[in-house]
Amino acid sequence: MPLEREVYKELESVVGPEHITEEPATLFSYAYQWMAELVPDVSGGGKFFDRPEAVLVPGGVEEVQAIVRLCNRYGLKFHVYSTGWGPWAAPPSGGQILLDLRRMNRILEIDEQNMFAVVEPYVVAAQLQAEAMKRGLNVHISGAGAGTSVLANACCFQGGGPDCIYFDSPQNSILSIEWVMPTGDILRTGSLGSGLGWFCAEGPGPSTQGIIRGALGGSGGWGVVTKIAIRLVHWPGPPVMPIEGTVPAYRTKLPADQFRATFPAFPSWQSFADAIYHIYDSEIGYIAHRQYVMWGDELQAAFLKIVSDPDRQLCDLEELLHMPEIQKLTDEMRRCFQLILVGMTPRDLEYQLKVLDRILEQTGGWNVALVNEPAMQQYVLLYMMRLCFKNLNFTATGGFIDTYNSVASPDIWASGEIEAGKKLLKKYAGRIADAGDQAMGPIAGQGGGGVTGWEDFLFYDPHDPDSVQAAIEVSDEGDRLKAQQGRPPGGMLLGLARTTHTEEKVRAQKLVHAREYQWQRKLKQIFDPNGIGSGNYLWAAEPSTNGEST
Amino acid sequence: MSTSNCKEALAQIVDGEHVCDNPEVIAAYASDNSFDPPKKPLAVVRPTDSSQVQALVAWAYKTKTPLVPVSSGPPHFLGDTVPAAEGAVIVDLSRMNKIIMIDRRNRVVIIEPGVTYNMVQPALAREGLRLSMPLMPRATKSVLGSVLEREPITNPRYAWSLTEPLRCLEAVLGDGSRLRTGEMAGASISTSAGQVMDYAPLEEVLEKRRKIQETVLYQYGPGQFNYYKLVSAAQGTMGIVTWASLRCEVLPEVEKFFLVPAPKIAPLIDFAYRLLRLRFHDALFIVNGARLAFMLGENRDQITRYQQELPPWVLILGVAGRGLLPRDKVSFLEKDIKDIAQHCGIDLKSNIGSVHGDHINDLVLKPSPDPYWKLRSKGGCQDIFFLSTLNRASEFISTMVSEATAHGYTASDIGMYIQPTHLGTSCHMEFNLPFHPAAEHEVQTVKELYQSASYALSGQGAFFSRPYGMWSSIAFGRNPMHTDVLRKIKALFDPHYILNPGKLCFQDTP
Structure with missing residues (x-):
């Protein structure tokens, strides 16, 4: 339903006529999000979620605050969007306005000495990384890629990625935050709120950052984070990463005495897990990740050839799979991961390489020889340092979801869950792409190691109803299999898409028994009393005395 | 609630022998080494497990009885375990030590x-x-x-x-x-x-x-x-x-400690920044000679001797090797760190006078032996600590010295400790002001200095992120929105304000 004219005019007066629109084509562009076809009861099986009633592009915190206050006055729900990647980027239901933060794209400060940057929501990781590198610094890049918002990854969604082993999770990298609360009030956390700069995340006393995000952020439904300070790490490379080659085989030449890409590979999953523990204990590695080209163990070698050789194309896949050297490489790489070693000094790299050799010796592993070829070395270094090829998720079939994920201790790699995921995907082969074991994820999800795990990617054809149906069936069957073992559900993406795009009251009733969402209901009542944040902040209905939800 | 009613109710939850209203015990919890006003609790209860804690809180919620959780043993210095509300029960968690x-x-x-x-x-x-x-x-x-x-x-x-x-x-x-x-x-x-x-x-x-x-x-x-x-x-x-x-x-297989003496703090700050950048350290902090003497000396005489012997500033650096090839790690670190030190124009030493790296090993890796180091110099000690960034340390030190001088407190008696934290994005700064608790004039001087310096440092940019005692009004006064949000959160998780009421910004029951 279109906005009332009075409301529209007031919103327009905040951002100016050039920064608000209700033009249908524009509105639909925000509703067109990946995975819509997997939630047919919302999308009707089409490609669109609910469209917003208007899109506003505010230029700063004052405009954001004024908009949120108007939303409170008129009881109008709003949804927030920065670089938007996934179904939760679209408004979760109709009747909402959308705030697109793309004008708030400035790097406000880089404190070289104290190693942090202050950024607005639309600063993407590649942008900040380029500026940070000029100062000998680097920034965490989410698994969603270098084109995504630094702020949204840290505060508003999940944000983990391949570099957590050295950079840590983005949550821990947040320093002060400026947050327009759902009430329209502005909370500045830590040292910023006391007018003392951006250096400290917490306090005074208990950290109010605790209500801004948890395991997951508010996903556009919990106020608007307008600025954050984010911790940076040292970059011992050149101020500008030199880029060579042609699409998609770009490469970077970095000093060989400080940078080394490796592919540690193992004879068994147990030795794979043991190696991870050794890496944690010996404290080596700058980036560590498995199956970065996205495809499973049966296709990754061939796919690596396609993306690193400018003369190869996707249609060469069949031919490549029949080549003996690719078959040999496939076997060699079956249980491998990518480990980028960065020496802060040449001696440091020398030491880390020696430790890696010792780990391989003790676990019976090997470093896949291919990675030592100069072109591959340069390709892998660029890919892993900048995570700039996230289009690979959509290259082959146009659609993907995760299905049989695991996040646990490193021993999870040796638990049989990789094979279980592979078996599940094979059962549906033909209706979905079958690339073997597609477990793809960080070797450490926390600084210095800790939990690790993977997303088990499933590639489906979003234009083929049977493939779409198969993707849904795999995800649901995966969840059932996990539940039988007492494990958490495997398919995060579809689960979240279904949850966020369900009518709020219905969802609240489904979540009534989930303890955490009961606390979130109470937090919502306090900090969003008019209920104007979009439904992506989840809450449970209040249980009544007879056990039913109200 | 009367003491006897309270004691009876508590004994229903925890064995009677672990509920106490003995005047000596009550007195021990009624004050600490801070300047916060004393207040006697009604009783002390010592639960043994989580379910007893849950039952205690449920009882307190029902009866609106203030509870003061205490996990550490004495001596206390921050006032946080001294009840601010009347009729409080101390929940001493020391028996929950599994x-x-x-x-x-x-x-x-x-x-x-x-x-x-x-x-x-x-x-x-x-x-x-x-x-x-x-x-x-x-x-x-x-x-x-x-x-x-x-x-x-x-x-x-x-x-x-x-x-x-x-x-x-x-x-x-x-x-x-x-x-x-x-x-x-x-x-x-x-x-x-x-x-x-x-x-x-x-x-x-x-x-x-x-x-x-x-x-x-x-x-x-x-x-x-x-x-x-x-x-x-x-x-x-x-x-x-x-x-x-x-x-x-x-646990490292190899661990070494180095001391870096300097007449001024500036080169140590530069050196610390370089190490933080590369993560070439384990323990890393800077202390002045007085603070190091407080930690090393076993009694007043030894402390005085150390104070005379030690340089004005010392950076303490630990390097360690863990996991595989730990010796190789320490070997390359030593070489690289020496290069960095040379570049900064400072000396990396294994000992300063009679203070050897092994002494530092004990200081950094073990709790203080009794008596607690803060009490060894004069029997009392008031700290001022806050967060800032390393590059601002000198400004705060100057202010602290000026304040001490203005109050007639001997500046060279102040212990100073600068601890980089959060991977080097901020640092904890701490000033220790030893005093003789029995010397009334000295106590008054330190009390006034503590108050005056806290305001001066705050005005200069010190962030009291852990606001004990009088710092709460300074810290929360600077951020009213944060304060308002915290009070709402408190009302959610502690609707009757029974958990240590009166602390932080939680003075008034909603």
């Missing part, structure tokens, strides 16, 4: 609040682990008390956040309900509905999780909020933590 689980492979330990560093470090060492520690905590210091109050650890490389090494926890909230956090919450982003059940016993949960390779290391959540941040630096006002998991370090 080390519940040590998992070497995943480098994690679960402990109760009464566990001290002296209890847990030897147990961890047997497994090849240790916990990151603050600098020379007292022997009675609760590990969880230290971590929850965000005390800085000496190794900034492991300070991934200001709450390190905290992971998952269980807390009893002000209404008597329990909340578990992180991956122990049950379901962080689960969308599946289930039955509302009370939490299963921890041991059962751990056993079940072990079979599916789950750990207790993922701290975030539950859901879209982080309660563990809300209970940090809360002085027991947001919940009583009954256990927590902490991420451990691998």
